[in-house]
Amino acid sequence: MTGLKDLYEYIDQHRDQYISWLQEGCRQPSVSTQFRGIDEMAAMVEGYLLKLNAEVQIVPTGRHPVVYGKILSDKEKTLSFYNHYDVQPEDPIELWDYPPFGAEIHDGKLFARGVADNKGNLFARIAAIHAYQQVYGELPVNIKFFVDGEEEFGSIYTHHAIENAPDIIETDGYIWESGYKTPDGALSIRLGLKGMLYIELRAKGANTDLHSSNAAIIENPAWRLVWALNTLKGTDERVKIEGFYDRVDQPSELEKQMLANMPLHEKEMLKNLELESFLLNLDGDELKEKFIFQPTCTICGIYSGYTGEGSKTVLPSEAKVKIDFRLVPDQDPDEIIVLLRKHLDKHGFEDITIHKISGKKAAKTDPGDPLAKVAIKEAEKFYGKPPQIFSMSPGTGPMYKLAAQYNIPAVSFGVGYEDSRIHAPNENIRIEDFIEGIKFICTVMHEYSLVNKGISVG
Template sequence: MAQSFQQYLETHQSENLEQLKEFLKISSISALSEHKGDVLKAAEWLRDELTRIGLEHVQVLETKGNPVVYGDWLHAENKPTVLIYGHYDVQPVDPLNLWETPPFDPEVRDGKIYARGASDDKGQVFMHIKALEALFQTDGKLPVNVKIIFEGEEEIGSPNLPIFLQSHKEMLQADVLVISDTDMLDKGKPSICYGLRGLTGLQIDVKGANSDLHSGSFGGGVQNPAHALVEILASFHDSEGRILVEGFYDKVEEITEEEKKAIAQVPSDDEKIRQELGVPELFGEPGYSFYERTSYRPTLEINGMYSGFQGEGIKTVLPNTATAKITCRLVPNQDPAEIFQLLVKHIENHKPKGVTVQITPFDQGSPFLTPFDHPAIQSAGRACEKVYGTKVAYTRSGGSIPIVADFNETLNIPVVLLGFALASENFHAPNEHFHLENFYKGMETLCHYWYDLAESL
């Protein structure tokens, strides 16, 4: 049966590519209100495609923002149910002058298709549809039960999806969630992401006098908010990069031996990274590699700070305010709300005299982890190895996708991040593109995955 879907995909390559172009022509930019009609058009396009290939109960479901597209096929008796998530909205295209070809006029060059959304995430969403179509056309049925949820607000933070998940919890219940919205290690080197870091952010506003003051008249006699802010920020770390917030590491688990074996399979050259970044040396928590620090360990980083006169030359004032923006990347077992409270307590305990401090919370998202030895993860690895002919790497990402944690918490199911993009494909930037090699191999991999998963879960 495997040869059958492979042959089908091969003989329909040109047709599939032309259909992908049709999808990419829809300017479904969720961040811009003038494209709201285009976002709806993309949702309706997906509805029609899902219906055409043979899915059932296909519908465009309203939210307070852009709609969610749902469809299912639930006739694989005694087989697992897979929930497939993706998004059909795209980023704005600015700056337009840097695009070599119009962003919504797809063009194939050098084995790549160029268009906004080509890799993030329309191309990968479309691969799932075509893989299911190939199975329907060659076997008349699917090896697993399938539910599909495609949203139109991922690029603006999925503001309405958590509520949708809660209100449709029973409809969306499944045995595993599969998302193709991540990237591979490199060309020809597939990877399965089994964990993402969480996030908590805050702003610190330090206020002194009721206005800026002349530094000659008041310097040395009034607390300088800029000095006070620097003192607070310096209290967060020791000289080697360890975080000094009391309780910050209390729930952080050490890297397991099994994970260390997985880490060893991930190519990492710290010296090459140092040279590419142009820094004298890499820096961070002692005892961990660059990859471990940026994927497996929590962080606390200053993202921005400002105070006082910013113009050319000098203005001799004591600024009356100083501000810093902070984000922490969190690992499994760290709760974003709890970490925020630990930061608040730390700041209050280290607040210098003579100023008031206001703390404002920003985005929060929980970390997520599906053990990489989970059958759904290992099944995905076997599918990749069949098609790419090389050993797959199991990775944890240093980034955060808060909606993944929402899925995990609401539905309580394992999550498999099986992406086919490459980090070099300019998603969110001009000249976004998708390598057609991964477009074709990705569809084949997904077909293998559904057959393997049917016997693994």
């Protein structure tokens, strides 16, 4: 780290400048789902990337463009930053203590819609590159910025940028969009995302709700749905769809080691949630392994008939359930749907229809990958504690489409903390986390450049 002392000092001396950059970024609304401020925000990001002497393209995707910036030299390695310049809507605005696009600082925290997700990270990376250039003149690796304009819109169109700028995925690895610091000050690092299949199952009865006395002779779709659901998963929590687990791998030895080191504050978590135990009474490594490496089948919502206060004697005409399957690598949402259809038919539920809402494959970066190793090792040194590593974390994002499917490693960490209130009122980050984040990006970039130059990072 001695090597970066000058750089850290430079960052400390210029902290106000970098904070003001972030404030400028946060004051520009950029709500992708509302088509609000997108062009302005893309132009602003372009302007900042130009400050870094990047070659910048506004790459069309079919919806909101990707801002793609590259700073190429003759360096051996290329490191990419995947971030997004769009934000969630600020509703409900009345629950904010400060204006959502005011970027006000109170008690060492900057409050703004999008500051944690994802502008704080975007600007920390811009600032890191800037500072590195100011202090050392030249970057130690080639750098690419892949700045998505519609992550909060599902990144449905984002991958079309690859067709319009094919070199955008010529990279040795991504530092992915975001992350947070744990309450005890460790950095949380995500090496992947579970995939997802989100569906709705529907059962249909008569063409109208009926008086419940008719239930003696007319089929009840709510019962049909209950019985069908019961065939999907039993109280042992094992999904009963034939073939569902065929592509599910055991974690590797390295992943198991990481899992063992990953803190999961069981007692605190149970107390906060007012629960007596975790699912199936699991604890310790078994609990963590299930959390990180096992696919799920979750009823996210179910509804049929009368749901108000008191009683209404109704025989419902339809019943619906929303289910998300969290998938692990190699499980394919489209294949799962086919297996599910077969399963329902086999159990006599041909009448129950499946409606796909979304599907995304999982993405997972090998913790032995050089970029992952650098991030993990440097996080421990920099933050003074072993990082909390998620081999596959919750959350969504285009990690499969932009990284995993091309075997590009992606390592995600960032400048948030446990109370960053992502997607919620009073979204905020701590200023000190932001400044540390700038330094840490410099550190990772620097150390990564040394890999395979005869300098061990193991």
